[in-house]
Amino acid sequence: MMRDATTMEPPGTxxxxxxxxxxADLIAAINxxxxxxxxxxxxRHKSWVANLARRFTGDPDLxxxxxxxTFLYLLRKFPGFxxxxxxxxxxxxxxxxxxxxxxxxxxxxxxxPETVESALASLTTPPMSSDAELVAQVLARLPEDTRELLRxxxxxxxxxxxxxxxxDLPLGTVKSRLHYAxxxxxxxxxxxxxxxx
Amino acid sequence: xxDHRPCSPNEAPPTPERLIRALAALxxxxxxxxxxxxxxxxxxxxxxxxxxAARPAPSLPATAQTLCDWMRRGVQAxxxxxxxxxxxxxxxxxxxxAGWLALRTLSVPPADRAGDFNRDGRVDILDALALxxxxxxxxxxxRELDFNRDGVVDRHDADAIALRAVSLDSDATL
Numbered sequence: 001m002m003r004d005a006t007t008m009e010p011p012g013t014x015x016x017x018x019x020x021x022x023x024a025d026l027i028a029a030i031n032x033x034x035x036x037x038x039x040x041x042x043x044r045h046k047s048w049v050a051n052l053a054r055r056f057t058g059d060p061d062l063x064x065x066x067x068x069x070t071f072l073y074l075l076r077k078f079p080g081f082x083x084x085x086x087x088x089x090x091x092x093x094x095x096x097x098x099x100x101x102x103x104x105x106x107x108x109x110x111x112x113p114e115t116v117e118s119a120l121a122s123l124t125t126p127p128m129s130s131d132a133e134l135v136a137q138v139l140a141r142l143p144e145d146t147r148e149l150l151r152x153x154x155x156x157x158x159x160x161x162x163x164x165x166x167x168d169l170p171l172g173t174v175k176s177r178l179h180y181a182x183x184x185x186x187x188x189x190x191x192x193x194x195x196x197x
Numbered sequence: 198x199x200d201h202r203p204c205s206p207n208e209a210p211p212t213p214e215r216l217i218r219a220l221a222a223l224x225x226x227x228x229x230x231x232x233x234x235x236x237x238x239x240x241x242x243x244x245x246x247x248x249x250a251a252r253p254a255p256s257l258p259a260t261a262q263t264l265c266d267w268m269r270r271g272v273q274a275x276x277x278x279x280x281x282x283x284x285x286x287x288x289x290x291x292x293x294x295a296g297w298l299a300l301r302t303l304s305v306p307p308a309d310r311a312g313d314f315n316r317d318g319r320v321d322i323l324d325a326l327a328l329x330x331x332x333x334x335x336x337x338x339x340r341e342l343d344f345n346r347d348g349v350v351d352r353h354d355a356d357a358i359a360l361r362a363v364s365l366d367s368d369a370t371l
Contacts, residue, residue: 033250035243042238050228060228067230071238079249131219139223154212154220185216194216 023087031079038078042071045087048156049095055151056099062106069098085165088158092166134190146181153178312344312358325359 021029021040029037046067053066073094074081083090139147145167152158152166160178164171185191314324314331331338332352344354 030246033246035239035246038242038246039239042235042242046230046235047227050230051224054225054228063228064230064234068234068238072241075238075242075245078246131215132222135216135219136223150220151224154217155224182212191216194219195213 024083027081027083027087031081033079038075041087045091046071048088049091052092052095052156053099053102056096057103057106059106062099062102066095066098066102069102070094073098086158086162088156089162089165092152092158093168131194135185135194138185138188138191142181142184146177149174149177150181312361314342314358320358320361322359325355328358329355 021037023041023044026037026041030041049070050063050067053063053070054060057063057066070091074091139150142150149163149167152163153160158166160174161171163169164174167174169177186195312320312324314328328338328342328344329352332350332355338350340350342350342354345357347353
């Protein structure tokens with residue numbers, strides 16, 4: 001079954017309930033000094049931030065450091081923070097930059113046995129479905145930026161204009177890279193089956 | 198067959214659910230954030246917001262805030278990030294030019310037009326209102342606007358203009 005990817009709910013993302021305050025409402029409350037609103041905002045986005053940070057750092061411990069850095073960075077914007085796009089669009093470049101800094105910092109220290117263990121644990125992935133294995137083979141041939149675009153679009157559910165803002169790319173570039181990636185998947189003999197009705 | 202319909206800004210090509218599920222399955226298992234991390238971040242948030250509430254937030258005058266909002270909305274309307282930087286530069290240049298013109302206008306009012314704050318050729322209640330708003334907004338005003346000649350430009354000048362404007366025996370038209 002085909003569906004319009006622009007209206008889908010991103011898998012693995014806990015969308016706020018219908019009567020829950022929006023991110024914009026929460027940010028307005030935080031600007032008024034409401035710490036409870038920050039708590040709600042934090043719990044709504046912490047998993048996404050932590051998992052994104054793990055994607056960038058490849059290390060769950062570093063990802064938790066990046067999680068703290070990112071939310072403290074957001075916190076310092078209050079009072080006076082104004083949300084001009086989806087919050088993920090604001091958080092994405094912060095997570096990316098903090099992750100790069102964390103990796104650089106980690107590389108300066110010799111790995112202790114504990115960090116080696118945690119790194120090995122992070123490499124242990126559960127068995128993938130056959131579809132996922134096929135997709136992984138094809139994705140490996142795509143540039144990292146394009147793979148990241150696919151993940152942000154179809155796993156995290158960012159819209160195209162939000163992707164452009166988050167990745168600081170022209171909208172046309174985002175569209176053409178996504179089209180290229182999907183076309184590659186569609187034309188590859190391993191993954192063309194996924195496009196069949 | 199490839200679909201060549203024109204796309205709206207947020208339209209993506211139709212994507213099979215099977216592919217989306219496969220992409221989602223590639224993600225490693227979700228990280229469980231320990232409660233000690235939650236507590237550290239939320240305690241810092243509580244402390245920061247309490248401290249911030251105790252001190253007055255810096256605020257721009259209302260007119261400047263509105264101008265900033267207009268600029269932000271205008272720049273966000275530009276679709277491409279590269280052009281957006283150019284739009285910010287253009288907006289900033291526009292504001293600087295407007296500020297320079299406004300300062301120039303306020304600093305050299307003709308002597309024979311004292312009280313005609315809005316420069317419409319008349320001294321009326323609109324001038325008093327406009328001056329009162331500028332005084333209230335904290336705008337630095339030129340000494341030539343000292344309508345009552347008491348040495349300062351303040352709300353008393355607005356009051357004096359209003360009195361003159363509503364007095365029946367005055368010729369308010371310049």
